[in-house]
Amino acid sequence: MRMEEHRGMELADAAGIRYLTPGNSEFMETSGRMLSVRTGGEMHSPVYVHCSFPHTNQRSFLSIRTAGNKEIGMIRHLDDFPQGTASLIERQMKIRYFTPEITKVIAVSEEFGYSYWEVATTAGLCRFTVRNGSGNVKFAAENRLLITDVDGNRFVIPQVDQLSDKEYRMIEMRM
Amino acid sequence: MNLNFTLSDQDLAAVRQIVGGEIAYCVPADLSLEGRRLEGYLAIGGGRWAYVQDGQVRDHGDIAEASDYKLMPFVGNAVLEATENETKRIIVRVTMQHAARYGYIAQILNDMAASRPVRIYHDEADPVCAACGRSLVPGTRVCPRCMSKAAAFKRLLLVSRSHWRSLMLGLGVLIAASALALAGPYFQKLLVNAALVPPAGQEASVRVFILALAGMLFTLAFGELLGIARNRIMASVSSGIAADLRKTVFDRIQSMSLGFLTSQRAGDLMNRVTADTDRIRHLIQEMCTTAIYQLIILIASATLLFSADWRLALIVLLPAPFVAYLHYYIWRHVLHKLFHKQWRISDKANSFLHDVLSGIRVVKAFGQEEREIRRFREYNGEFAAAAIKSEKLYSILSPISNYLIQIGQYLVLMIGCYMIIGREMNVGELIQFSAYAAMIFGPISWLMFMPRWIANAVISMHRVFSVIDEQPEVIDAKDAVGHRIRGSIEFSGVFFGYRSYEPVLKEINLTVKPGEMIGLVGHSGSGKSTTINLISRFYDVNEGEIRIDGIDIRMIRQEDLRSQIGVVLQETFLFSGTIAENIQYSKPGAKPEEVIEAAKIANAHDFIINLPDGYDTRLEENGNNLSGGERQRIAIARAVLNDPRILILDEATASLDIETEAAIQEALKRVTKNRTTIAIAHRLSTLRNADRLVVLDKGRIAEIGTHRELMEKRGIYYKLIAAQRSMSRKSGSSAVVSPQV
Numbered sequence: 001m002r003m004e005e006h007r008g009m010e011l012a013d014a015a016g017i018r019y020l021t022p023g024n025s026e027f028m029e030t031s032g033r034m035l036s037v038r039t040g041g042e043m044h045s046p047v048y049v050h051c052s053f054p055h056t057n058q059r060s061f062l063s064i065r066t067a068g069n070k071e072i073g074m075i076r077h078l079d080d081f082p083q084g085t086a087s088l089i090e091r092q093m094k095i096r097y098f099t100p101e102i103t104k105v106i107a108v109s110e111e112f113g114y115s116y117w118e119v120a121t122t123a124g125l126c127r128f129t130v131r132n133g134s135g136n137v138k139f140a141a142e143n144r145l146l147i148t149d150v151d152g153n154r155f156v157i158p159q160v161d162q163l164s165d166k167e168y169r170m171i172e173m174r175m
Numbered sequence: 176m177n178l179n180f181t182l183s184d185q186d187l188a189a190v191r192q193i194v195g196g197e198i199a200y201c202v203p204a205d206l207s208l209e210g211r212r213l214e215g216y217l218a219i220g221g222g223r224w225a226y227v228q229d230g231q232v233r234d235h236g237d238i239a240e241a242s243d244y245k246l247m248p249f250v251g252n253a254v255l256e257a258t259e260n261e262t263k264r265i266i267v268r269v270t271m272q273h274a275a276r277y278g279y280i281a282q283i284l285n286d287m288a289a290s291r292p293v294r295i296y297h298d299e300a301d302p303v304c305a306a307c308g309r310s311l312v313p314g315t316r317v318c319p320r321c322m323s324k325a326a327a328f329k330r331l332l333l334v335s336r337s338h339w340r341s342l343m344l345g346l347g348v349l350i351a352a353s354a355l356a357l358a359g360p361y362f363q364k365l366l367v368n369a370a371l372v373p374p375a376g377q378e379a380s381v382r383v384f385i386l387a388l389a390g391m392l393f394t395l396a397f398g399e400l401l402g403i404a405r406n407r408i409m410a411s412v413s414s415g416i417a418a419d420l421r422k423t424v425f426d427r428i429q430s431m432s433l434g435f436l437t438s439q440r441a442g443d444l445m446n447r448v449t450a451d452t453d454r455i456r457h458l459i460q461e462m463c464t465t466a467i468y469q470l471i472i473l474i475a476s477a478t479l480l481f482s483a484d485w486r487l488a489l490i491v492l493l494p495a496p497f498v499a500y501l502h503y504y505i506w507r508h509v510l511h512k513l514f515h516k517q518w519r520i521s522d523k524a525n526s527f528l529h530d531v532l533s534g535i536r537v538v539k540a541f542g543q544e545e546r547e548i549r550r551f552r553e554y555n556g557e558f559a560a561a562a563i564k565s566e567k568l569y570s571i572l573s574p575i576s577n578y579l580i581q582i583g584q585y586l587v588l589m590i591g592c593y594m595i596i597g598r599e600m601n602v603g604e605l606i607q608f609s610a611y612a613a614m615i616f617g618p619i620s621w622l623m624f625m626p627r628w629i630a631n632a633v634i635s636m637h638r639v640f641s642v643i644d645e646q647p648e649v650i651d652a653k654d655a656v657g658h659r660i661r662g663s664i665e666f667s668g669v670f671f672g673y674r675s676y677e678p679v680l681k682e683i684n685l686t687v688k689p690g691e692m693i694g695l696v697g698h699s700g701s702g703k704s705t706t707i708n709l710i711s712r713f714y715d716v717n718e719g720e721i722r723i724d725g726i727d728i729r730m731i732r733q734e735d736l737r738s739q740i741g742v743v744l745q746e747t748f749l750f751s752g753t754i755a756e757n758i759q760y761s762k763p764g765a766k767p768e769e770v771i772e773a774a775k776i777a778n779a780h781d782f783i784i785n786l787p788d789g790y791d792t793r794l795e796e797n798g799n800n801l802s803g804g805e806r807q808r809i810a811i812a813r814a815v816l817n818d819p820r821i822l823i824l825d826e827a828t829a830s831l832d833i834e835t836e837a838a839i840q841e842a843l844k845r846v847t848k849n850r851t852t853i854a855i856a857h858r859l860s861t862l863r864n865a866d867r868l869v870v871l872d873k874g875r876i877a878e879i880g881t882h883r884e885l886m887e888k889r890g891i892y893y894k895l896i897a898a899q900r901s902m903s904r905k906s907g908s909s910a911v912v913s914p915q916v
Contacts, residue, residue: 032264033208034256046256046263054250067247067263094210095268098252124212152271154251173515 020073049093105167185230195221204267244284345408352401360610362390368603417456433713451635458632473618503623513565524554662689662851668719694862697871741814745826749798755790773816778842779808804835824854
C-alpha cells in the first residue's frame with residue numbers, strides 16, 4: 001500500500017500538472033463575454049474551459065487552456081472555488097460543450113438509411129437527421145445516450161432508463 | 176453555400192437602421208450564449224455587422240473596429256470571435272448546422288476589416304435539400320426524403336438497356352411459368368371430378384383421370400424446368416447489369432480528383448463498388464423473378480377466384496389484407512426487434528472477443544486474465560438470455576402468424592363444405608378454389624414487405640448513381656496538349672485553399688530552374704505538401720498560375736503531366752505482387768534491365784539480390800515482409816524508372832533511422848542529378864544537397880536562399896536549425912543536423 005502511494009507521488013511529479021486554486025488564480029469575465037485568468041503574475045485572456053470527463057463528471061478536472069491550446073492549469077473541482085467564480089467557469093464550459101439534453105422524444109422515423117428525430121430539449125424543440133450506423137447513436141456512459149446528427153450537433157439522453165416505454169420503443173431500434 | 180438568407184420584414188427593417196441600405200451577407204446565428212436555439216441572424220453590410228433576433232437588433236459593430244475574426248469550432252457548436260480593443264470577444268454563437276457558413280463569414284469579415292477584396296473562390300454546394308430544406312448528409316447530393324423512386328428506376332432501366340434481349344426472354348419464361356402454376360389447380364379439379372367424385376349422373380372416366388394426372392405431372396415437371404431457366408437467365412442478366420454498374424463506378428472513381436477521393440472514406444467508396452451494386456443486382460433479380468411472378472399470380476388467381484364464385488372469393492379476399500398486415504406487424508414490430516436486439520448483443524460479445532484475443536499480449540502482460548474471463552462470462556450470459564427470450568417468443572408467434580395467414584383457407588373450407596352439402600358446388604371445384612385461395616396469400620404478405628427492400632435498393636441506386644454523376648473537379652482543358660517536360664516550374668501569384676474560406680497558400684511566387692533541387696521547409700501546416708500537390712495538379716489553383724516550361728499546367732494533359740513527375744511519399748504504398756512488378760508500376764512493360772538499373776540507382780539492388788527470391792519476391796500486404804528502408808528504396812526505384820523530369824520527395828526519409836537515411840540520401844543524390852527536385856523534409860539534414868531552400872510560413876513564402884544565406888539572415892530557418900540542433904544535443908544523437916548542412 002505504502003509503495004503504491006509512493007509510486008503515485010512519482011507519477012504526479014513526472015506529470016507536473018499545475019492545479020489552479022482560488023489562492024493562486026483569479027478568474028474574470030472579459031468585456032467580450034469571454035473568460036480570462038490571472039495566475040502566477042500573468043494574465044491570460046481569453047482562456048477556454050476543457051472538460052476531462054464531459055459525460056461522467058463535468059465539475060472535476062477542468063483544463064484551462066489558451067486559444068493556442070496551451071494548458072494554463074487544471075481545476076481539481078469546481079466546488080473548490082467560490083460560488084460566483086465557479087458559475088462563471090461553468091458557464092464558459094457550457095459554451096464549449098453544447099449538448100442539449102433531450103427531455104422528451106416526440107417522434108423518430110426512419111427512411112432511406114437516415115432517422116428523423118423530433119425531440120424536446122433543454123435548448124428548445126429540435127428536429128434533426130441522424131445517419132444510421134457509424135456510431136452516431138451510442139452510449140457515452142452507462143445509461144447516457146449520445147446522438148450526433150448529420151451536421152455534428154450533439155444531443156444527449158441523460159438517463160435512458162427514465163424514458164417512457166413509448167419513447168424507449170422509438171429510440172430502441174436506433175441504438 | 177448560401178450566405179445571403181432572406182430576413183423577415185421586421186428583422187430587415189431593424190437591420191437596415193444599423194447597416195444602412197444594402198445587406199451584403201446574412202446568415203443564421205441560431206444559438207444564444209445561454210444555450211437556447213433561436214431564430215437570430217447575423218447581417219453584414221455598409222461596413223457594419225448586426226445581430227438581429229425577433230425584429231430587434233441585439234448587438235452590432237463596425238467591422239473595421241475589430242480584427243482577427245475567427246470561427247472557433249467547439250463541441251456541438253461554434254463561436255465567431257474577433258479581437259476588439261485588444262481583447263477577444265464573442266460576436267455570435269451558432270449550431271453546427273451553420274458552422275461552415277461562418278468559416279466564410281470570418282474570412283469575409285477579415286477581408287472587409289483590412290479593406291482587401293473579398294476572396295471567395297468556389298461556392299461549395301449548400302448541404303440543404305432544395306425541395307424540403309432539411310440538411311443533406313455531407314457527401315451526398317440527394318435528400319433521402321425527396322428522392323424519387325421512379326426516377327431511380329428509370330435510370331436503372333436505361334442502364335439495363337444493353338441487356339434487354341435476355342431480360343425479355345426471362346420475362347417470357349416467367350409468364351409461361353406462372354401460367355403453368357395456375358394450370359395446376361385446374362388439373363386437380365379434373366382429377367377429382369372425373370375420377371374420384373364424379374358429379375351425380377356421370378361415370379368415372381379413366382381417360383380424363385390419366386389426362387389429369389399427366390397434366391399435373393407436366394405442370395409440376397415443366398414448371399420446375401421453367402423455374403430453373405428463369406433463375407439462370409435472371410441471374411446472368413442481373414449480374415451483367417451489376418457488372419456494368421461496378422465498372423462504371425470504378426471508372427468514375429479513378430477519374431475523380433484527389434480532393435473528392437480524400438473527402439470520402441475508402442471503405443465507403445468500396446461499399447459503393449461492391450455492396451451497393453450487389454444490392455442492385457439483388458433487386459433486379461428479385462424484381463424480375465419473385466416480384467413480377469407474385470403480381471401475375473395475385474392478379475390471375477384473384478380473377479379466377481372471382482370467376483369461380485364471387486361470394487367465396489370475397490370471403491377469402493376481404494380478410495386477406497388485414498391478416499397479411501397482422502402477419503407483417505408481428506414480424507416487423509415484435510420478432511424483428513427481438514432478433515435485432517439479440518443480434519446487437521451478439522455483436523457486442525463478438526467485438527469483445529475480437530478485442531481480447533487480438534490484444535492477448537496486453538491482457539497477459541497486465542495479468543488481467545481473470546477479469547476478462549469474468550467479462551466474457553457476463554456477455555455470454557447476456558447473449559444466452561436474449562437468445563432464449565427471442566426464441567421463446569418466436570416459437571409462439573411464428574406459428575400464430577402463419578396460422579393467421581391460413582385462416583382464410585379455413586373459412587373457404589368451412590363455407591365450401593357447407594355449399595357442397597347444399598349442392599351448390601362439387602368437390603373438384605372446392606379443391607381448385609382452395610388451391611387458388613392458397614396461392615393468393617403468398618403475394619399479399621410478400622407485398623407488405625416489398626416497400627422496405629425496395630427502399631433499401633433505392634438508397635443503393637442513389638449512392639451508386641451519385642458517384643457516377645459526380646463531376647471530376649480537375650478536368651483536362653479542351654485544347655490540352657501533350658508536353659515533354661524539360662523541368663522549369665514557375666508559380667506566379669498562386670492562391671489556394673482546400674476550402675475556399677481557408678486559403679492554405681497565399682500569393683506564392685517562385686521560379687525553379689530545370690535540374691534545380693529545392694528544399695521546402697516550414698512548420699507543419701505551413702503549406703508544403705499542398706505546394707507539391709499543386710505541381711502534380713491534384714487540385715487546381717484558386718488564383719494565379721503554375722507553369723511548367725512556360726506552359727500553364729492546366730493546358731497539359733493530366734496523364735502526360737503526372738507520368739513525367741516521380742513521387743516518393745513518406746508512407747510508401749506497395750501493391751501486392753512481386754518487387755519487379757511494383758517497380759514497373761510507373762512504366763508498365765519496362766524491360767528487366769531497366770528495372771534493375773532503377774533499383775541500382777535507388778540503392779535497392781543490393782538488398783533485393785540477396786533475397787532468396789530476388790526480384791521475384793512476392794510482397795505481402797503493403798510490403799510488410801520488408802523493412803521501412805527497403806520499402807522506401809523500392810518506392811524510389813519505382814519513381815525513377817520512368818525517368819521523370821520532375822521528382823517530388825515528400826518526407827521520403829522521415830520515418831527511417833539515421834543509417835538507413837544515409838543510404839537513401841546517397842541514392843537520392845544520384846537520382847536527383849539533372850532532375851528538377853522538390854523535397855520536403857522535417858529533418859533539415861536531409862536537404863543538405865538542395866540548391867535553394869524555400870521557407871513557408873502560414874502559407875506564404877517567408878524566406879528563399881541557400882543554407883548559408885538563410886543562416887546569415889537569422890530568420891525562421893535559422894530558428895528551425897537551432898531548435899533541431901538543441902533537440903539532437905539533448906537526445907545525444909549529433910548526427911541529426913550536421914553543421915555543414
